[in-house]
Amino acid sequence: GAGVSQSPSNKVTEKGKDVELRCDPISGHTALYWYRQSLGQGLEFLIYFQGNSAPDKSGLPSDRFSAERTGGSVSTLTIQRTQQEDSAVYLCASSRSRTQYFGPGTRLTVL
């Protein structure tokens, strides 16, 4: 079946602009996760959604970062006023039990 999909695959933006990254989880998966992968920081958890529970936002690095999940499916990660240190690959994962399945990621470059 279809895996986790993310769009765009690449995004280049200028410092100070807002960006939106999209994640489509595997159908039927109730949990959705966002991670960030960068050379300096490795793989970091950002936020996760599980069913109707309040999201765990404990990994968001600043209030410029936010995410929502509509209808228990698609999620959008928004970064406002982007900074150069936001450059990274943003990975989305979904699960219906213990194993998280990852999408291909969005590579964000902030100039």
Next chain:
Amino acid sequence: AQKITQTQPGMFVQEKEAVTLDCTYDTSDPSYGLFWYKQPSSGEMIFLIYQGSYDQQNATEGRYSLNFQKARKSANLVISASQLGDSAMYFCAMREGGGTSYGKLTFGQGTILTVHP
């Protein structure tokens, strides 16, 4: 303190040989899960194997096995009969907390495995 430590930045192995990738972890939670993922140069994260803290036996999945030593807090990945396609970055990860299958993963820094023909 690092929760997941992978001490081998890079490893080399000859094709068809076995290789062990090290992972140690730190948690005070009695209930946790340990995962290994493979990330080829294409960038996708591929799930390989899972070990629960209460599992009595070491996990195995085809050519992958997990050498789980709970008292030493280690969860090493063993790849048998290495193939050229095994060349990739390998991440060890942990999820803490029982009573649920959900929760964030904490990742190690990764080990780059290179398989030589």
